[in-house]
Amino acid sequence: MEKILTKNIDKPNSQDIEVYLADGGYKALEKVLTLKPEEVIDEVKKSRLVGRGGAAFPVGLKWSFTSKEDGEPKFIVCNADEGEPGTFKDRVILRNDPHLLLEAIIIGGYAIGTSHGYIYVRGEYYPEIEVLEKAIKQAKEKGYLGNNILRSGFSFNIQLYKGAGSYVCGEETALLESMEGNRGSPDCRPPFPAQSGFLGKPTAVNNVETLANIPAIIINGGNWYSKIGSPGSPGPKLFCLSGQVNKPGVYELPTGIPLRELIENYGGGVRGEFKAVLPGGVSSSLLTDLDVKLDYKSIAKAGSMLGSGAVIVINSDTSMIDVAKNTIDFFAHESCGKCSVCREGTRRAREIITRFANGGGRAEELDLLLELGEVMYDTACCGLGQVAMSATTSAIKLFRDEFEQKVRE
Amino acid sequence: MFTLTINGEKVTVPEGTSIMNAAKQLRIDIPHLCYLEGLEPEYHCRICGVEIEGEPRLAPSCVRAVSEGMKVHTNTARVRRARKMIVELLLVNHSADCPTCERNQTCELLKLAFELGVKKVRFEGEKPSYELDETSPAIIRDPNKCILCGRCVRVCHDVQTVSVIGFINRGLDIKVSTFMEKGLGNVECTNCGQCIQVCPVGAIKEKSAVDEVWAALANPKKHVVVQEAPAIRAALGEELGLPPGTLVAGKMHTALRRLGFDAVFDTNFSADLTIMEEANELVKRITEGSVLPQITSCCPGWIKFMEHFYPDLIPNVSTCKSPQQMFGSLAKTYYAQKAGIYPAKIVSVSVMPCTAKKFEAQRPEMTDSGFRDVDYVLTTRELARMIKEAGIDFAGLPDESASQLMGLYSGAGTIFGATGGVMEAALRTAYKLVTGKELERIDIEPVRGLDGIKTATVNVDSLEVKVAVAHGLGNARKILDEVRAGKSPYHFIEIMACPGGCVGGGGQPISFDLALRGIRGQVLYNEDRVLPYRRSHDNPSIKKVYQDYLKEPLGEKSHHLLHTKYTNRGRV
Numbered sequence: 001m002e003k004i005l006t007k008n009i010d011k012p013n014s015q016d017i018e019v020y021l022a023d024g025g026y027k028a029l030e031k032v033l034t035l036k037p038e039e040v041i042d043e044v045k046k047s048r049l050v051g052r053g054g055a056a057f058p059v060g061l062k063w064s065f066t067s068k069e070d071g072e073p074k075f076i077v078c079n080a081d082e083g084e085p086g087t088f089k090d091r092v093i094l095r096n097d098p099h100l101l102l103e104a105i106i107i108g109g110y111a112i113g114t115s116h117g118y119i120y121v122r123g124e125y126y127p128e129i130e131v132l133e134k135a136i137k138q139a140k141e142k143g144y145l146g147n148n149i150l151r152s153g154f155s156f157n158i159q160l161y162k163g164a165g166s167y168v169c170g171e172e173t174a175l176l177e178s179m180e181g182n183r184g185s186p187d188c189r190p191p192f193p194a195q196s197g198f199l200g201k202p203t204a205v206n207n208v209e210t211l212a213n214i215p216a217i218i219i220n221g222g223n224w225y226s227k228i229g230s231p232g233s234p235g236p237k238l239f240c241l242s243g244q245v246n247k248p249g250v251y252e253l254p255t256g257i258p259l260r261e262l263i264e265n266y267g268g269g270v271r272g273e274f275k276a277v278l279p280g281g282v283s284s285s286l287l288t289d290l291d292v293k294l295d296y297k298s299i300a301k302a303g304s305m306l307g308s309g310a311v312i313v314i315n316s317d318t319s320m321i322d323v324a325k326n327t328i329d330f331f332a333h334e335s336c337g338k339c340s341v342c343r344e345g346t347r348r349a350r351e352i353i354t355r356f357a358n359g360g361g362r363a364e365e366l367d368l369l370l371e372l373g374e375v376m377y378d379t380a381c382c383g384l385g386q387v388a389m390s391a392t393t394s395a396i397k398l399f400r401d402e403f404e405q406k407v408r409e
Numbered sequence: 410m411f412t413l414t415i416n417g418e419k420v421t422v423p424e425g426t427s428i429m430n431a432a433k434q435l436r437i438d439i440p441h442l443c444y445l446e447g448l449e450p451e452y453h454c455r456i457c458g459v460e461i462e463g464e465p466r467l468a469p470s471c472v473r474a475v476s477e478g479m480k481v482h483t484n485t486a487r488v489r490r491a492r493k494m495i496v497e498l499l500l501v502n503h504s505a506d507c508p509t510c511e512r513n514q515t516c517e518l519l520k521l522a523f524e525l526g527v528k529k530v531r532f533e534g535e536k537p538s539y540e541l542d543e544t545s546p547a548i549i550r551d552p553n554k555c556i557l558c559g560r561c562v563r564v565c566h567d568v569q570t571v572s573v574i575g576f577i578n579r580g581l582d583i584k585v586s587t588f589m590e591k592g593l594g595n596v597e598c599t600n601c602g603q604c605i606q607v608c609p610v611g612a613i614k615e616k617s618a619v620d621e622v623w624a625a626l627a628n629p630k631k632h633v634v635v636q637e638a639p640a641i642r643a644a645l646g647e648e649l650g651l652p653p654g655t656l657v658a659g660k661m662h663t664a665l666r667r668l669g670f671d672a673v674f675d676t677n678f679s680a681d682l683t684i685m686e687e688a689n690e691l692v693k694r695i696t697e698g699s700v701l702p703q704i705t706s707c708c709p710g711w712i713k714f715m716e717h718f719y720p721d722l723i724p725n726v727s728t729c730k731s732p733q734q735m736f737g738s739l740a741k742t743y744y745a746q747k748a749g750i751y752p753a754k755i756v757s758v759s760v761m762p763c764t765a766k767k768f769e770a771q772r773p774e775m776t777d778s779g780f781r782d783v784d785y786v787l788t789t790r791e792l793a794r795m796i797k798e799a800g801i802d803f804a805g806l807p808d809e810s811a812s813q814l815m816g817l818y819s820g821a822g823t824i825f826g827a828t829g830g831v832m833e834a835a836l837r838t839a840y841k842l843v844t845g846k847e848l849e850r851i852d853i854e855p856v857r858g859l860d861g862i863k864t865a866t867v868n869v870d871s872l873e874v875k876v877a878v879a880h881g882l883g884n885a886r887k888i889l890d891e892v893r894a895g896k897s898p899y900h901f902i903e904i905m906a907c908p909g910g911c912v913g914g915g916g917q918p919i920s921f922d923l924a925l926r927g928i929r930g931q932v933l934y935n936e937d938r939v940l941p942y943r944r945s946h947d948n949p950s951i952k953k954v955y956q957d958y959l960k961e962p963l964g965e966k967s968h969h970l971l972h973t974k975y976t977n978r979g980r981v
């Protein structure tokens with residue numbers, strides 16, 4: 001497949017605006033400035049692009065909601081917080097192709113009707129922050145950012161925010177709270193950010209990878225894009241392959257590619273014998289079927305989720321109790337502590353799993369954990385708490401015997 | 410208006426109504442722990458989740474607004490399972506020493522566990538083991554019982570605008586604490602105790618003086634006198650099996666005698682005394698053209714708030730001590746003399762609706778009698794506990810009066826306990842002072858009631874006296890900012906830290922329900938109507954104390970015993 005998201009990353013000096021311009025960079029923006037905002041949104045709707053940050057929400061719809069909401073000014077915020085273990089795809093774009101992202105944000109701003117764009121970058125991404133700062137400066141110098149862009153009458157600026165350093169700040173409402181200088185705790189929805197976001201104004205929050213698709217959609221058309229990959233959620237996807245594979249890394253492939261192909265053709269095969277996979281990182285449920293197709297619908301049907309595309313491969317040497325322990329440790333550490341159910345649920349789940357790991361579990365606690373997972377899914381305020389138990393409960397369901405061996409005599 | 414169905418029944422409510430409130434219309438109570446009427450919902454506890462057809466998860470009914478045609482279910486197996494499990498999770502992280510917890514009769518967590526049929530806590534694990542915050546002379550916080558509902562944070566921040574407590578630490582170590590964990594005693598806490606009133610569990614309580622008072626009562630060498638604030642008689646019955654709205658002044662006096670107090674007096678007497686001094690001060694300020702508006706000083710919660718946040722207004726604040734402290738300095742002087750008791754033998758106890766009064770009693774300057782003017786302060790709740798401990802059948806007690814010398818009171822004294830009461834009482838006397846005539850329409854309605862800020866203009870001869878009343882410190886701020894800006898049109902301002910006034914004080918039976926506080930206030934207005942004297946200056950015991958001892962309001966003795974000064978405490 002022709003690369004769309006990563007086509008520039010291997011070029012020498014790929015961060016430089018001249019290199020970007022040499023290969024058709026900012027042409028999409030030029031085109032957009034001749035269109036009406038509604039036409040831009042229609043094109044994106046036609047593409048059927050869904051968000052790559054985890055929730056897989058249709059981008060065209062999000063933009064059209066935001067543009068139609070009352071309330072001025074509006075804001076567009078690019079979520080570059082990338083904090084989930086096993087996810088390192090946005091970084092590839094941030095580091096190597098910043099102008100692709102800037103161009104996309106400007107287009108998004110034009111589409112929803114705002115002059116205010118923000119990038120919320122993970123605090124630890126120092127080199128990427130530098131790259132972005134430089135890129136913004138260059139784009140200003142060339143007239144792609146600032147007042148009266150390319151004499152179109154449209155003005156747009158982009159400001160950087162450095163992340164507060166916790167995973168939950170990547171959740172969009174917590175991210176907006178953090179931008180406002182508050183504790184980065186998620187808020188309840190509704191209202192959605194599109195209705196009441198940054199400073200209480202309509203705000204479109206989009207992931208880096210999501211936005212990186214936009215210029216190509218504008219240039220080649222939504223119809224062209226919608227034919228790539230799985231019809232339900234088309235397009236290219238950056239898969240972050242990690243775990244027990246021979247060649248971990250970021251691979252741009254069309255959605256719907258079978259897991260087996262990703263691992264064998266690109267990842268150099270499993271190290272050891274395949275046991276299971278977390279197709280959407282630590283937030284997702286384990287799957288054992290190597291032939292599952294990597295698109296949002298197929299994975300959901302199989303009982304898991306694609307999330308941000310962090311494919312973590314687990315081999316047969318790995319104990320499922322360790323998998324459960326690592327994931328629940330992570331969530332117990334990252335819970336913001338606001339909701340009773342997530343705070344106390346992850347606390348107790350971690351204790352129980354730790355007891356199992358030490359050979360001191362109680363048999364009835366396995367069903368208790370399954371129930372806890374369902375209650376947390378039902379009642380936690382944000383995605384973190386809702387999925388914190390996914391890996392653990394799927395491990396219990398699929399590999400119950402491993403846990404039962406660790407029941408206290 | 411939106412029509413929706415809840416558990417199959419139709420209900421029509423205005424747009425913006427929460428599912429929880431819509432359900433109330435159908436007489437369905439959705440359990441909750443962090444939601445509380447009067448505070449912004451913050452959906453921390455997740456217990457109020459309900460099923461909405463077509464949605465993948467439960468929705469928090471305290472914040473989710475209704476929509477047209479919505480189909481809600483509040484009593485499905487899934488909903489009940491979630492509620493129960495969350496209560497179990499809270500219980501396992503809660504230092505559940507219920508048998509010895511003061512809140513075991515009023516604990517919302519315990520009640521929920523029972524009502525939801527939680528039969529067993531299936532989780533086991535480590536309990537929190539934080540140090541208690543005992544830095545305040547008034548209030549103790551026990552983080553080991555805290556369920557992190559955030560109500561105290563919201564009441565302190567949103568209602569009282571004091572903001573000394575907040576969430577600290579991240580994640581599983583999250584905790585409610587003060588700036589830099591300095592402790593309540595070392596920050597700008599006003600000791601108003603509204604955080605106690607909203608806490609669903611026993612994580613915040615008063616610093617109890619019950620043991621010390623029992624010890625004094627048991628000590629034959631001590632002569633123990635007691636005073637009770639106006640608001641006690643309007644609420645004590647609630648703790649002792651009587652319906653809200655019952656006046657229990659008589660039973661209260663009887664009970665105190667049966668507990669063994671040697672002399673049972675009444676703070677209402679010294680409330681009348683406060684009015685004599687404060688009304689004279691007001692008239693003096695107006696006639697001499699000195700600093701106005703005058704602001705009342707009988708609420709120690711407000712006083713500490715002022716000392717931290719508005720020290721520039723010290724010249725505006727009346728120099729009168731609170732009724733508690735006026736009583737205290739007279740008990741060990743005037744009363745000691747009359748009764749021929751050496752003051753060091755006297756133990757002076759007060760029963761207050763108030764946690765701030767515990768702080769006030771130990772202020773270093775409150776020793777004008779030559780001794781600690783008030784030795785121990787009990788809250789309404791503490792007194793109720795003592796009455797129960799003594800096995801007194803309160804509801805069945807006969808009525809007795811307080812002892813005349815410092816116990817006879819007027820209706821003006823009794824309404825002190827409700828917001829606007831001090832203002833009304835002072836106006837009744839100030840009018841007489843200025844005009845020589847009695848105020849004809851003695852009920853000053855515009856300063857009564859539960860509006861956060863109330864204003865009125867009273868014609869006193871040719872002078873139009875403008876007054877304002879604020880209760881709750883957030884409301885007070887609005888009035889005070891005007892004063893600070895030099896834009897206040899008022900002559901006299903009453904401020905009470907607690908919403909509803911002292912009937913809603915931090916030491917009262919647990920409740921944050923403003924309507925209930927209104928009912929308690931009404932008890933006092935009703936008593937005012939039927940008392941033989943309704944003006945402080947008509948109270949024979951007041952006349953007597955001036956005749957026999959103080960000589961005149963604002964006189965030298967008064968100055969020494971009944972007035973005080975304030976300190977700029979700065980910000981933390």
Ligand SMILES: Cc1cc2nc3c(=O)[nH]c(=O)nc-3n(C[C@H](O)[C@H](O)[C@H](O)COP(=O)(O)O)c2cc1C
Nearest residue numbers: 051052053079082083170171172206207210383384
């Ligand atoms: C706990 C948590 C962490 C998240 N972290 C990120 C993140 O680091 N980056 C991101 O783009 N989205 C993250 N999300 C998803 C965002 O809330 C939001 O859905 C996304 O930014 C929307 O953009 P999209 O529609 O382009 O995917 C996170 C969600 C949760 C619940």
Ligand code: SF4
Nearest residue numbers: 336338339342382385
């Ligand atoms: S689910 Fe967890 S992380 Fe999310 S808001 Fe609640 S406590 Fe915080």
Ligand code: SF4
Nearest residue numbers: 565598599601602604
């Ligand atoms: S006593 Fe009043 S001021 Fe102090 S923490 Fe509680 S609510 Fe805040």
Ligand code: SF4
Nearest residue numbers: 555556558559561608
């Ligand atoms: S102290 Fe009480 S009111 Fe405050 S958060 Fe804890 S449980 Fe809630």
Ligand code: SF4
Nearest residue numbers: 708710763907911914
């Ligand atoms: S209003 Fe009354 S109860 Fe409340 S702090 Fe003031 S004096 Fe105490």
